[in-house]
Amino acid sequence: MPMEKQLIHRVLQGESAAFRDLVEQNQEKIYYLSLDLTGNHHDAEDLSQEVFIKAYRNLDQFRGESSFSSWLYKIAVNTNINRNRKKMTAVLKRSTSIEHAGDSWKSLSPDTNPEKQTDASLLRTHIDTALDRLSRNERCVFVLKHYQEFPLQEIALIMDVSVGTVKSTLFRAVRKMRKELASCRGKGEGEPR
Amino acid sequence: MKQCRTFRKMKLRLYYRELEPDTARTLLRHLETCSGCRDEWRQLSLDMELLTERSRPDPGKAFWAGYWDKLAARMQRESRQAGGRKESRLNVGSPVVPVRLIQPVAAVCLLVLGIIIGRHFMPADSSPRSVDGSAGFVLSPQDARQQSVALLGQSKAMLLGFANFDAREGDISTLNVPLQREKSATMLKRASALRQQLRSPEDGRLERLLADLEFILLQIANLEDEDGNTAVEIIRSSVDERSILFKITLQEIKEARQPHDSGPPENSTV
Numbered sequence: 001m002p003m004e005k006q007l008i009h010r011v012l013q014g015e016s017a018a019f020r021d022l023v024e025q026n027q028e029k030i031y032y033l034s035l036d037l038t039g040n041h042h043d044a045e046d047l048s049q050e051v052f053i054k055a056y057r058n059l060d061q062f063r064g065e066s067s068f069s070s071w072l073y074k075i076a077v078n079t080n081i082n083r084n085r086k087k088m089t090a091v092l093k094r095s096t097s098i099e100h101a102g103d104s105w106k107s108l109s110p111d112t113n114p115e116k117q118t119d120a121s122l123l124r125t126h127i128d129t130a131l132d133r134l135s136r137n138e139r140c141v142f143v144l145k146h147y148q149e150f151p152l153q154e155i156a157l158i159m160d161v162s163v164g165t166v167k168s169t170l171f172r173a174v175r176k177m178r179k180e181l182a183s184c185r186g187k188g189e190g191e192p193r
Numbered sequence: 194m195k196q197c198r199t200f201r202k203m204k205l206r207l208y209y210r211e212l213e214p215d216t217a218r219t220l221l222r223h224l225e226t227c228s229g230c231r232d233e234w235r236q237l238s239l240d241m242e243l244l245t246e247r248s249r250p251d252p253g254k255a256f257w258a259g260y261w262d263k264l265a266a267r268m269q270r271e272s273r274q275a276g277g278r279k280e281s282r283l284n285v286g287s288p289v290v291p292v293r294l295i296q297p298v299a300a301v302c303l304l305v306l307g308i309i310i311g312r313h314f315m316p317a318d319s320s321p322r323s324v325d326g327s328a329g330f331v332l333s334p335q336d337a338r339q340q341s342v343a344l345l346g347q348s349k350a351m352l353l354g355f356a357n358f359d360a361r362e363g364d365i366s367t368l369n370v371p372l373q374r375e376k377s378a379t380m381l382k383r384a385s386a387l388r389q390q391l392r393s394p395e396d397g398r399l400e401r402l403l404a405d406l407e408f409i410l411l412q413i414a415n416l417e418d419e420d421g422n423t424a425v426e427i428i429r430s431s432v433d434e435r436s437i438l439f440k441i442t443l444q445e446i447k448e449a450r451q452p453h454d455s456g457p458p459e460n461s462t463v
């Protein structure tokens with residue numbers, strides 16, 4: 001993207017206004033990644049802003065080896081992992097309320113359910129809870145693979161780990177999430193392996 | 194029993210296509226004969242569908258319109274607190290072009306005008322370039338999307354053949370397995386090459402559809418002449434479980450309706 005390189009060059013030359021274009025080109029991508037990583041709008045907005053601030057302060061360290069957006073992704077992932085775990089209380093509260101909703105989940109079958117709308121939002125809440133229960137690294141790998149559609153090699157680059165680590169983290173995340181789904185279904189079938 | 198254990202151990206790697214082709218084939222064969230593992234595989238596919246189908250709410254036009262202003266205000270605030278970093282020079286939400294920017298802005302406008310004139314009045318090769326998996330060039334997002342939808346369309350006839358096959362009474366020779374195998378291998382290569390080219394976030398659904406197609410094509414490409422109706426039944430259920438024919442039709446309708454280069458959808462779904 002030659003325009004992107006020009007913009008970066010202009011910002012580095014002191015033309016700070018060009019940074020606005022860089023932000024506007026990437027704000028949706030970074031916001032939605034932040035939303036996937038944090039699970040709520042407020043934190044997503046906060047994280048995405050932090051990403052752009054860090055990018056601005058460290059723009060001279062961007063070597064152009066990857067695309068600018070990949071570099072922003074890397075900042076987002078690292079920033080999120082390094083953030084402290086202040087949200088735990090809220091997550092725990094939400095998990096408790098989900099457990100009470102377990103009975104409605106049992107009735108969720110694809111074809112016969114008359115209250116599809118309710119179940120769809122319930123399903124989303126369950127999946128959000130399952131995501132909340134993953135470790136930050138697990139969530140990050142899962143989100144990058146399934147919601148951001150990155151190949152495993154690229155995830156390894158973004159997270160600065162080996163492809164092997166990405167795979168084992170991804171499989172662990174999937175096992176945990178399936179376990180969560182199974183327990184919500186109330187099948188009592190034990191842990192999906 | 195030993196094979197069941199191997200399947201359980203390896204099923205996630207099978208799902209993510211992280212196994213050697215021989216191992217994948219052995220496991221797929223095991224699924225033909227073991228109903229327990231087949232059920233487990235179905236459940237895994239269903240769970241993955243649930244876990245990965247996710248729509249995110251759009252925060253709305255006002256949010257996007259005010260995004261820069263809020264960010265710039267925060268940068269200036271933090272900068273003041275830190276004693277004046279470089280972001281204090283940021284131009285917060287100013288609609289007016291500062292005098293020192295007039296020259297660069299004019300240059301960019303001329304450049305854009307040049308591009309527009311070039312696109313509209315210069316002869317150009319309008320046919321989308323094809324991708325064969327070995328070529329290293331990058332397709333334009335629009336070409337990649339068009340070729341992906343075309344490939345999905347081409348695969349429909351083959352998928353329909355499997356979807357309509359009656360495993361109990363059908364005659365497998367009517368499917369012409371050697372021909373289907375060859376066609377799937379070619380399509381598989383193409384699907385995988387095209388999927389690498391779809392990098393835009395709006396193409397997430399299309400990319401996932403190609404991944405589903407790849408998965409089924411891999412099964413077909415691994416069919417052997419001596420494989421029986423059960424093998425075809427597994428492919429048929431893959432086509433069913435993933436509702437791939439329905440999704441392809443939806444994608445074709447969407448592609449036909451949407452003007453290209455339109456803005457992001459109101460509700461971004463991944």
Ligand SMILES: [Zn+2]
Pocket residue numbers: 196197198200223227228229230231
């Ligand atoms: Zn088995």
